[in-house]
Amino acid sequence: MNYLSTDEDRKVAAQGLKIIRKIMLETETFKKYKPEEYRPGIHITDNEELVKAGSDFTQTIFHPVGTCKMGNDNLSVVDDSLKVREIENLRVIDASIMPNITSGNTNAPTIMIAEKGSDMILNG
């Protein structure tokens, strides 16, 4: 996915870590809990080193969808019957057909797509 591959992304990530550090270590709200930084470690202050250390143990839970979107325009891969355009007897029935990502989590909408798609297959 090329996460953290641009200067801007790395800068924002480093700033984010610094803001979290400031909130946790410098605000009265948290001071009473005597917080200590476990990872990446308070000794790391340089932006690039912070991002490198952070990216060693972070992961995304981004929900990828839409690589095979349904629609009527030229960039759409499947039509509204989930049939792949210009190819016979092939449907795509999964999260990839979502034209846009849903505002909530994607599992239930994917099950809905599967239920609807299986009905379409059964009904021709």
Ligand SMILES: Cc1cc2nc3c(=O)[nH]c(=O)nc-3n(C[C@H](O)[C@H](O)[C@H](O)COP(=O)(O)OP(=O)(O)OC[C@H]3O[C@@H](n4cnc5c(N)ncnc54)[C@H](O)[C@@H]3O)c2cc1C
């Ligand atoms: C870390 C994480 C956490 C998530 N948490 C939630 C959550 O809490 N709630 C929620 O609603 N959604 C959540 N999701 C999203 C949800 O899991 C997905 O949106 C949903 O599973 C997408 O369904 P899918 O059928 O499109 O793809 P998938 O579930 O990814 O199914 C694809 C299937 O194809 C198989 N496959 C791949 N390549 C081949 C091949 N060449 N030949 C045969 N089989 C192949 C794979 O093994 C897999 O079984 C989460 C996703 C991730 C990654």
